[in-house]
Amino acid sequence: MTLSRQQLLHELGITPLWTLRAAPAEVDAASLAVAPAPAPAPAPEPASDQLAVTNADAPIQGALPPSALASKDSPLLAVDALDWPELAAQVATCQACPLATQRRQAVFGVGDQQADWLFVGEGPGAEEDARGEPFVGQAGKLLDNMLAALALDRQQRVYIANAVKCRPPNNRTPEAAEMAACRPYLRRQIALLQPKVIVLLGKAAVHSVLGVDKSLASLRGQRFEYAGIPVVVTYHPAYLLRNLPDKAKAWEDLLFARRQLSS
Numbered sequence: 204m205t206l207s208r209q210q211l212l213h214e215l216g217i218t219p220l221w222t223l224r225a226a227p228a229e230v231d232a233a234s235l236a237v238a239p240a241p242a243p244a245p246a247p248e249p250a251s252d253q254l255a256v257t258n259a260d261a262p263i264q265g266a267l268p269p270s271a272l273a274s275k276d277s278p279l280l281a282v283d284a285l286d287w288p289e290l291a292a293q294v295a296t297c298q299a300c301p302l303a304t305q306r307r308q309a310v311f312g313v314g315d316q317q318a319d320w321l322f323v324g325e326g327p328g329a330e331e332d333a334r335g336e337p338f339v340g341q342a343g344k345l346l347d348n349m350l351a352a353l354a355l356d357r358q359q360r361v362y363i364a365n366a367v368k369c370r371p372p373n374n375r376t377p378e379a380a381e382m383a384a385c386r387p388y389l390r391r392q393i394a395l396l397q398p399k400v401i402v403l404l405g406k407a408a409v410h411s412v413l414g415v416d417k418s419l420a421s422l423r424g425q426r427f428e429y430a431g432i433p434v435v436v437t438y439h440p441a442y443l444l445r446n447l448p449d450k451a452k453a454w455e456d457l458l459f460a461r462r463q464l465s466s
């Protein structure tokens with residue numbers, strides 16, 4: 204059954220938000236289509252994993268030190284020179300961290316290589332490990348619904364990737380060292396995709412991309428930057444499935460992200 208947009212919004216628990224709190228332009232379903240923003244000038248990649256923060260009121264300190272893999276000896280240094288197929292091939296055979304030993308397959312990502320939106324999750328779960336695609340389980344269904352409410356889908360104008368490409372055993376949170384090992388791949392994906400906005404889903408993605416280990420509540424609603432690309436933080440869909448009232452907050456975050464995209 205295909206849900207109408209109204210049913211979809213109701214399903215997401217966001218209809219009251221639309222009628223009570225959203226600006227009129229956001230209530231109009233037709234306005235969900237985002238006008239293409241002018242192509243940004245290609246931004247230089249960050250020299251390290253340092254976080255660039257544009258919110259002057261809330262400078263964030265404590266970016267992670269450059270990963271050990273950024274040493275001269277690391278074969279992963281070459282990652283920054285790979286094209287998309289080479290990158291996918293390298294990830295498929297990667298042994299750079301212990302997660303390689305228990306995966307069925309690495310999960311590179313899914314979507315449009317011309318994406319405006321990049322969503323970054325934590326790491327593959329059991330279903331993702333089996334199917335080789337991110338966010339195909341229950342959390343993925345919610346993510347798909349959220350995309351649909353923005354008139355987006357995972358094949359068009361959207362790319363979905365994870366902080367680590369291989370499944371952590373028992374779906375545990377990836378360790379900092381594992382995320383550091385995998386970060387060059389995500390960094391290269393971002394450099395090649397050049398999305399217009401990056402949405403970080405949950406704490407692990409925030410930790411990996413922004414290098415900060417803070418509560419999501421303290422980071423929501425701010426515009427960060429990574430290599431000149433706006434970055435917005437929101438809750439992970441798996442968290443939202445356990446905390447349904449926060450879906451409305453996630454919706455606010457997505458609307459905020461959409462505003463960063465065109466500015």
Ligand code: URA
Binds near residue numbers: 326328
């Ligand atoms: N959770 C994630 O963070 N990523 C996935 O791909 C699936 C579930």
Ligand code: SF4
Binds near residue numbers: 294299367368381
């Ligand atoms: Fe390599 Fe990333 Fe998989 Fe670790 S999680 S083995 S760094 S692809």
